[in-house]
Amino acid sequence: xxxxxxxxxxxxxxTYDFYEGKPAPWNSEEExxxxxxxxxxxxxxxxxxxxxxxxxxxxxxxxxxxxxxNHGMLCPKGTTAYQTVNHPDRLTYPLMRRNGKNSPxxxxxxxxxxxxxxxxxxxxxxxxGADAVAVYSGSSMTNEKCYLMGKFxxxxxxTRHCDYNGRLCMSSATGANDRSLGIDRAANPxxxxxxxxVIFVIGANVGECFxxxxxxxxxxxxxxxxxxxxxxxxxxxxxxxxxFLPLRSGTDSALxxxxxxxxxxxxxxxxxxxxxxxxxWEETKAEALKYPPERAAKVCGLKPxxxxxxxxLYGQANAAMIYTARGLEHQSKGVDNGVACANLALATGNFxxxxxxxxxxxxxxxxxxxxxxxxxxxxxxxEREIEDPEDREYIASIWGIEEVDLPHAGYPATLMIPAMExxxxxxxxxxxxxxxxxxxxxxxVERALRGLDLFVVIDFFLSETCExxxxxxxxxxxxxxxxxxxxLEGRVIKYNQAVEPPGEARRDWEIIGDLAKRLGKGQYFPYxxxxxxxxxxxxxxxxxxxxxxxxxxxxxEEQNGVFWPCPTPESxxxxxxxxxxxxxxxxxxRFHPIPYIPPAEEPDEEYPxxxxxxxxxYHYLSGNQTRRTPFLLEQAPCPWVELHTTMAQKLGINDGDxxxxxxxxxxxxxxxxxxxxxxxxxxxxxxxxxxxxxxxxLTNPVLEPMNKIPEYKVCAASAVRAERxxxxxxxxxxxxxxxxxxxxxxxxxxxxxxxxxxxxxxxx
Ligand code: SF4
Numbered sequence: 072x073x074x075x076x077x078x079x080x081x082x083x084x085x086t087y088d089f090y091e092g093k094p095a096p097w098n099s100e101e102e103x104x105x106x107x108x109x110x111x112x113x114x115x116x117x118x119x120x121x122x123x124x125x126x127x128x129x130x131x132x133x134x135x136x137x138x139x140x141n142h143g144m145l146c147p148k149g150t151t152a153y154q155t156v157n158h159p160d161r162l163t164y165p166l167m168r169r170n171g172k173n174s175p176x177x178x179x180x181x182x183x184x185x186x187x188x189x190x191x192x193x194x195x196x197x198x199x200g201a202d203a204v205a206v207y208s209g210s211s212m213t214n215e216k217c218y219l220m221g222k223f224x225x226x227x228x229x230t231r232h233c234d235y236n237g238r239l240c241m242s243s244a245t246g247a248n249d250r251s252l253g254i255d256r257a258a259n260p261x262x263x264x265x266x267x268x269v270i271f272v273i274g275a276n277v278g279e280c281f282x283x284x285x286x287x288x289x290x291x292x293x294x295x296x297x298x299x300x301x302x303x304x305x306x307x308x309x310x311x312x313x314x315f316l317p318l319r320s321g322t323d324s325a326l327x328x329x330x331x332x333x334x335x336x337x338x339x340x341x342x343x344x345x346x347x348x349x350x351x352w353e354e355t356k357a358e359a360l361k362y363p364p365e366r367a368a369k370v371c372g373l374k375p376x377x378x379x380x381x382x383x384l385y386g387q388a389n390a391a392m393i394y395t396a397r398g399l400e401h402q403s404k405g406v407d408n409g410v411a412c413a414n415l416a417l418a419t420g421n422f423x424x425x426x427x428x429x430x431x432x433x434x435x436x437x438x439x440x441x442x443x444x445x446x447x448x449x450x451x452x453x454e455r456e457i458e459d460p461e462d463r464e465y466i467a468s469i470w471g472i473e474e475v476d477l478p479h480a481g482y483p484a485t486l487m488i489p490a491m492e493x494x495x496x497x498x499x500x501x502x503x504x505x506x507x508x509x510x511x512x513x514x515x516v517e518r519a520l521r522g523l524d525l526f527v528v529i530d531f532f533l534s535e536t537c538e539x540x541x542x543x544x545x546x547x548x549x550x551x552x553x554x555x556x557x558x559l560e561g562r563v564i565k566y567n568q569a570v571e572p573p574g575e576a577r578r579d580w581e582i583i584g585d586l587a588k589r590l591g592k593g594q595y596f597p598y599x600x601x602x603x604x605x606x607x608x609x610x611x612x613x614x615x616x617x618x619x620x621x622x623x624x625x626x627x628e629e630q631n632g633v634f635w636p637c638p639t640p641e642s643x644x645x646x647x648x649x650x651x652x653x654x655x656x657x658x659x660x661r662f663h664p665i666p667y668i669p670p671a672e673e674p675d676e677e678y679p680x681x682x683x684x685x686x687x688x689y690h691y692l693s694g695n696q697t698r699r700t701p702f703l704l705e706q707a708p709c710p711w712v713e714l715h716t717t718m719a720q721k722l723g724i725n726d727g728d729x730x731x732x733x734x735x736x737x738x739x740x741x742x743x744x745x746x747x748x749x750x751x752x753x754x755x756x757x758x759x760x761x762x763x764x765x766x767x768x769l770t771n772p773v774l775e776p777m778n779k780i781p782e783y784k785v786c787a788a789s790a791v792r793a794e795r796x797x798x799x800x801x802x803x804x805x806x807x808x809x810x811x812x813x814x815x816x817x818x819x820x821x822x823x824x825x826x827x828x829x830x831x832x833x834x835x
Pocket of ligand 1: 144
């Protein structure tokens with residue numbers, strides 16, 4: 072790749088002096104020309120930052136004090152995010168295979184690449200129908216691009232198969248919000264945490280996955296709030312919890328039902344709120360009364376008195392918040408688990424007030440906006456329904472097409488793979504996604520993608536998935552375009568452009584516009600800027616649940632973000648939902664009884680342990696960016712398996728030994744990290760790595776029945792000491808590995824210094 076490496080300094084981190092608590096003098100040799108206000112490209116917190124620009128390059132970062140969420144803080148990912156912009160691995164020209172699947176990816180011109188794509192898409196659709204081509208989109212990109220991808224699929228390609236990688240993270244939360252509350256957005260801004268008496272975190276590793284949110288937890292604690300944490304691992308925040316519930320993976324709804332049982336039997340429910348603002352209580356109450364703490368304790372692997380203590384603490388609060396994330400949602404019962412959280416909050420009247428609510432912590436940078444802009448299989452912009460006649464008419468009118476020409480619902484991303492396998496889907500355009508790391512049952516995914524007649528990927532690095540593509544188009548990173556995202560709070564914020572894309576790389580919306588022209592649909596995509604797309608998107612969401620109509624780029628900058636719904640130009644947005652009404656036509660929330668159903672796979676003789684997977688602080692999602700950031704890679708250079716001291720002794724495994732972990736899908740060999748901060752019956756492997764290091768070789772592809780999220784967080788597994796290290800270990804510096812293991816063990820989440828005995832965990 073022809074990249075100017077002159078300004079790329081992988082060792083440079085940032086110019087913020089954490090000890091002095093203020094920006095440090097420039098530590099770059101370059102003369103800084105501009106500070107561009109923008110936001111971190113990684114997690115859903117979307118911290119405010121300035122990018123430092125010198126000689127047309129992004130050379131550093133400053134945290135923003137003026138952004139109300141991070142107040143001058145950034146986590147290790149945020150401080151190094153800028154290093155991806157000038158990275159030598161950036162894709163700077165189109166690549167294509169000219170002589171079939173086994174030929175190499177070779178440099179191509181934009182005309183050659185785009186002409187080939189348009190011709191092949193037309194041929195495939197001519198032969199097999201419009202739905203033979205699918206769009207697989209992403210959520211770590213702006214609202215404008217998410218909106219564009221949904222429109223391009225339905226109007227540019229005329230296919231019903233359009234979905235996105237948020238299917239793998241946010242779809243359980245969406246299902247729960249839609250079923251219980253009627254609006255798919257966080258009920259509260261993060262600052263509400265400071266008004267809570269009790270904070271209940273279940274299935275969310277806040278310290279590692281949303282590091283900056285941790286500061287709100289500590290501030291709330293300083294004001295006297297109590298903390299309850301439920302997690303199979305003693306995560307960093309669990310160390311200081313008032314009540315820690317180290318539950319068995321996949322048993323969340325049994326715990327939540329049992330807490331509701333205690334609230335009911337000890338008269339801690341809010342009958343007035345239930346009567347005035349909800350429906351369906353009696354059925355839910357009857358179901359919860361089947362879960363006395365003694366029964367739930369056996370299911371969850373907890374002590375009954377710990378469940379009672381947690382329930383009392385939660386039930387006696389004036390204002391309590393529940394925070395969840397993928398730990399609770401990455402399950403085949405993920406929607407049920409979210410509904411069970413909402414049941415608890417509704418039963419205690421914990422909605423519509425400062426510090427009272429239930430919200431999911433969104434993982435992807437634009438995991439919120441990405442799920443409301445119309446790129447989901449059954450959705451149109453604004454959280455409109457693709458099968459709703461009025462929604463169809465309205466969006467068709469905005470897009471300038473007839474309603475009959477608007478395709479109906481297609482396959483969610485997780486069902487596209489089997490459709491590719493049976494050759495129903497024969498071509499795919501993918502953007503901002505890396506399923507060769509992120510989807511479960513990797514062997515099947517690889518076979519499906521390799522079998523496509525045409526596989527096109529837009530990306531800025533050659534990801535594991537790009538390696539299988541027939542054509543790769545170089546797109547932009549967040550610093551090279553403007554546009555909006557919607558943070559985990561529901562706050563719409565704006566990225567500002569700092570530099571131009573490198574080499575021949577182009578902005579993604581320009582690539583899509585050019586492709587539309589070549590498909591004869593250019594008149595529907597006349598945009599000359601991201602702002603043009605945003606303005607159309609505002610109209611498309613007008614009057615919908617996720618109403619952005621009153622939001623403008625100027626208002627976002629003036630207000631430091633705008634919470635949707637913002638229905639009119641005069642509106643300043645809606646930071647807290649449900650103060651008077653829930654999102655259903657009668658304004659009332661809905662209880663749903665949630666019977667506990669075990670995970671799809673439970674331990675047995677052959678696979679006696681439970682495997683769970685997740686993130687670590689140093690990496691983001693599939694690691695496509697963070698594994699290219701030297702500082703982050705050094706901290707976590709490869710996956711490992713965390714296992715408890717007791718289990719390690721039983722299996723004859725020492726810290727640092729190579730261990731082979733097996734499930735019914737496959738096996739992988741990784742180093743052991745022996746800790747006391749995990750249930751003895753549980754293994755944990757981080758999922759940020761590719762090829763033979765991908766934890767998703769092992770995970771169970773079973774899907775949640777309604778919203779089709781895979782069960783990443785629980786499957787049956789075995790672990791044995793390996794005879795030898797895997798081949799990839801040859802490329803690892805043993806000293807670095809040792810240092811990373813040491814660093815991980817002194818991180819409180821896994822550390823040797825976790826101190827107190829884990830209550831309720833046998834053998835701890
Ligand atoms: Fe970026 Fe999230 Fe870290 Fe903030 S907390 S710096 S948004 S990764």
